[in-house]
């Protein structure tokens with residue numbers, strides 16, 4: 001393999017790797033189940049109709065007057081590039097909210113799975129139609145290898161009147177061009193300089 005074709009192969013592989021980093025599995029729950037996702041706490045289910053922002057399905061957390069779990073979450077982990085910048089987002093709808101709230105959360109994890117730090121969006125504390133809730137310009141710590149993208153529901157007290165519903169759809173992770181992209185470009189240029197030096 002000559003230098004030029006080697007670089008082209010690297011560029012293709014690097015771009016593939018980068019786009020792979022950004023892809024959540026089943027981001028809009030269109031499998032109709034929790035494929036790709038994990039949950040903790042009570043009350044999670046997939047649902048259709050008005051509980052879908054896009055397609056046929058979204059995911060609902062029911063906060064009922066008989067519930068015990070204060071914290072509930074749905075999350076998915078995906079690889080990230082330390083030092084790169086990402087935009088995270090999700091559509092959240094809230095219905096009949098009395099004593100619970102929801103938000104988008106991102107945890108940066110190191111190679112041992114330890115939490116380096118975490119970020120939270122604004123909290124949804126009252127009824128709203130599907131609304132884009134985001135964490136913009138999030139800089140991955142240099143030792144971060146994984147992001148845990150999380151929809152969180154917190155029940156401060158059991159609802160007195162009726163069930164509270166927090167509904168999530170269309171989770172999104174987008175690396176900002178000029179961050180991860182520039183890191184890769186920098187790597188390619190360094191490779192080229194190195195190979196030129198070797199040729200001369």
Ligand SMILES: [Ca+2]
Nearest residue numbers: 028054055057
């Ligand atoms: Ca959907």
Ligand SMILES: [Ca+2]
Nearest residue numbers: 096162163164
């Ligand atoms: Ca309620």
